[in-house]
Amino acid sequence: MFRRRRREQPEAVADQEPAAPTHESGPWDADEPHPDTDRIDLGGLRLPHNPDFDVRLASLGDQHVGVVVLYEDSSLQLQALAAPRTAGLWDEVKTKIMAQAKTLEERQGPFGTELAGEVNIDGDVRAARYIGVDGPRWFLLAAITGPGALDERVSGAFIDFVKDVVVVRGDEPMAREEPITLSRPHERQAAGEPDERPAFSPFKRGPEISETR
Incomplete structure (x- = not known):
């Protein structure tokens, strides 16, 4: 299982009352006030801890x-993407998904x-x-599949999980629909490392699921 991130606040302000x-x-x-609870720190996403869920990273190459997120016979897939400052992505992404799956x-x-x-x-x-979900300069896509x-x-358990996700967009320039960087706990890419992230596609089975225990 992933190790949880104990505190959301920097040590310098840990003794201050968090904003509501x-x-x-x-x-x-x-960057907005949110509940300060134990979360799994994956860099671009901080996930709530649920002992009934099996949380894994999906990867393409490295x-x-x-x-x-696996629960019983179903799965929840989450992907965070960079979005323009002035507009959300959900309407556009929704149109792409419906064009490929006309039964939705x-x-x-x-x-x-x-x-x-x-x-x-x-x-x-x-x-x-x-x-x-369209956020400030980010977009979060959640897909529940299976029974x-x-x-x-x-x-409902998956929805509650999504409601407590924290998205860490960062300040660096990113292309439209570029996946926000994820990493295993305490693992961060070296500064200046080339970043060639794959394009968004909600229907490809390709990503390999890797598990950290």
């Missing part, structure tokens, strides 16, 4: 491009408009639910 969150739930931006339909969910139905990935037909996409108990 400005909304009821996340996903949170790292690049960590997302997170896979729009419906209203806890984060606004989402997509639900079935998808065919390399001949494997599975129930699916796509959720998009949990239809089971409110399982999907």
